Each structure stands twice: as structure tokens, then as C-alpha cells.
Amino acid sequence: MSLWSRLAELLHCLPGPCALGTFVDGIVETVKSVFGGDPEMRRQVAFSVSMIALSAKMAKADGVVTADEVEAFRQLFVIPEGEAKNVARLYNIARQDVAGFEAYATKLAGLYERGAEIYEDIVDGLFHIAKADGAVHEKELAYLARVAALFGMTSAAFQRIEARHIVPEEGDPYLILGVDRAASDDEVKRHYRRIVSATHPDRLIARGVPPEFIAIATQKLAALNGAYDRIRRQRAFA
Template sequence: MSIWQRLGEIICSIPGTCTLIDHIVDAVRATFGTASERRHASFSISMIALAAKMAKADGVVTGDEIRAFEQLFEIPDNERKNVARLFNLAKQDIGGFDAYARRIRGLFDDGDPIFEDIVDGLFHIAKADGMVHEDELAFLARVGTEFGMTEAAFQRIADRHIVPEEGDPYAILGIDRSASNDDVKKHYRRIVAQTHPDKLIARGVPAEFIAIATAKLAALNGAYDRIRQERAFA
């Protein structure tokens, strides 16, 4: 039985009204035998629930936001109903988003690049209706705080999503403007390598979630090209 099929069984067993995080933790422990499976399952369910709360942060969940959420997960067709059920339950859940953010943080070491991956995914949902609303940005900043991210690290992610072609390309890449051409090249190659789907999977991101790498790479490539043009180096 695939991990999504077992996740589907957990979701089907969730009561109509409950604090989801408590039910989920117990069910994952009882259902998945290995630490790797539990990590994958806990991440996937927590991320789905957090995405639902992100979509509702501005008070309205739009069709564009639902579609953006679906782009982040390659969910088997026969499990879409179960994922939709969890998404809808999370929107109504009395538990705060901070419980889900802390659950995800507890799965990984402090400073793990996966926290940036998650916030990237949430920004993808937030901007799906054409803009990142003030309440959504505040929500994302608080999630970043729960993940232990610095203000500079969060701003770097925000710059990649909020009109990246007009943002500071050095901030988007996360490198100082005074860096040499060689240092810029080395830094760019390093962060692009970290964003490769194989790297994401290796650090614990489920294979279904790697769609976020495409948009992130596009923003990084755009920023690097602007720096190259500014400095006129090959």
C-alpha cells in the first residue's frame, strides 16, 4: 500500500470536528512503521493543513489558490477526495496554524533548508490570486518566525515572489552587493544545486512536493541574469 493510500485512511478517520494535529500525530505513529515514512507522512499532512490555513489568511479561499495548492502536490486521482477533506477540515479547525508550523519544525533540524522550501510553497499559494495580501504576508512572516527564520532570510524569500523582476537581485540571491564576480558565481551555483529536485528529496521533501523548485529556480536565474548584465561578466 502506498504512502498516499495510508494517508487517505488516516484522513478518512478524522472526526468532523476535532483539533486535527492531535489526531494526526497519534494516527501517523500507529500507521507508519519506519522513521522515514513517519517523517514523510507528518510533513505531507502538516503541509496540507498549513496550506489550507494560508489560503484562508485573507478571509477568502479562491479557486486560483486551490489550484495553486494542487500544483504543489502530485496527488493520485483516487486520493484527491481525501486530501480535499483534510484541506477543508483544516480551514475550519479550531487549532491555530502555529501548531502545524511547530509540528513541521520538529521534524527537521534548526536551519534546515526545508523551511525555506515550505515558505516558498506557501507564497506560491498566497500570490495565486494576483497579489500577496497584507494578512497573508503577516501570516507568512509568523510562520517564518515559528520556523526560526531570521527576518533577512524571510525577506529574501518574499523578494523572490513579490514582483521579483523589480526587487533587488542581490537580496533575491542572498548575497552582498560587494561580493566579487567569482563569489557571485560560486554562490549562485551552490544555491541552484541546493534547489535541484534530487537535493530536495534527499533532505526530506516528499517527491510530490518538488514542484516548488521550478518557480524558485526561475526567480534565482532571473536575479543572476540581472547581476550578470549589470556587471557584464559571462
């Protein structure tokens, strides 16, 4: 059964008519119970639900949903024709829900282990959507920073993600890579190889990112490679 068919199953299993204000509680408990016996599918559904719900809340926080943001959303969600209504239903319920985004982020964080790498994947995806209209606006950046904090991410981890998405070719390459400027050439090389390995699509899929979302990894790798190349040229090492 496909991810999107399982998402439809999830929506069907939610208690009652998905009353506003209780939706996030219902969806978190339903993901845990319905997919408890299938850890891989549970991780994929949890990631998909998190992305859909938090991007819907980001659209509400920003006040405007542009055509570019909708297109960016669709780039992340390669949705079969017959499954679009399930994603749209979840997105619309989350956007209309009277519960604030902080309640959503806090509840959704309970689907993952504390400090899990998947948090960065989610924030990466949200940045991808936020910057689709050409800029990450002030309200969007504040939203993303708060979500990251509620996920338990450090400010340094959030700054690395921000640097990758906001004019990465002009940003501090050491910040983008997350490596100390005083690190030796060999330390920079080892760090670069380690984070590139962690960003490989197979690693993302293993921790719950569905294959449909590999655009996140592709963009992240491009930013990391660009930062490493700039450091390599500055230091003149092979």
C-alpha cells in the same frame, strides 16, 4: 504504496473522530509513530501534511479562497483521481479546527530538525498558493512571516523568499540570491552555484519534498537564474 495511500493510512490512524482542537496534536504524533520505520516516506508525508494543513489555515486567515488559489494548490498536489478525498478531508479538518495557525506551525515544526532547509520549501509552497490570484495580500504576508518565524527562520531568509515571489524581475537581485552586494564576482559565482545545487529537484526529494511538488523547485530556480543574470549583466562578467 503511494504517498497518497500512506496519507489515507495516516488519517485512518488518527485517534478518535479527529476532534477539532486536538487534530494537530494527533497528526504530529501519528506521523512520528506510523512512519517511524520508513524515514523517506515519513519526510514526504510530513511535508505533505504541513503544506495541506498550513495552506488550509492560510485560507482561513485570509478569509477568502479564490479559484486561482485552489488551482495553485492542485498544481503543487498532483493527486490521483481516487486519492482526492483524502487530501480534501485533511484540508477541511485543518481549516475548521479551532486551533490557531500558530499552534499548527509550532507543532508541525517538531517533525523536522531545527533550521532544516525543508522549512524554506514549505514557505515557498505557501507563497506559490498565496500569490495565485495575482498578489500576496497583507494578511497573507503577515501569516507567512509569522509561520516562518515559528519555524525558526531568520528574517533575512524570509525576505529572500518574499523577494523571489513578489515581482522577482523587479526586486533586488542580491536579496533574491542572498549574497552581499560587496561580494566579488567569484564569490557571487560560487554562491550562485551552491544555491542552485541546493535547489536541484534531487536535493529537494532527498530532504522530503515529494516528486509531486517539484513545481516549487522550478519556480525557485527561475527566480534565482533571473537574479543572477541581472547581476552578471550589471557587472559584465561571463
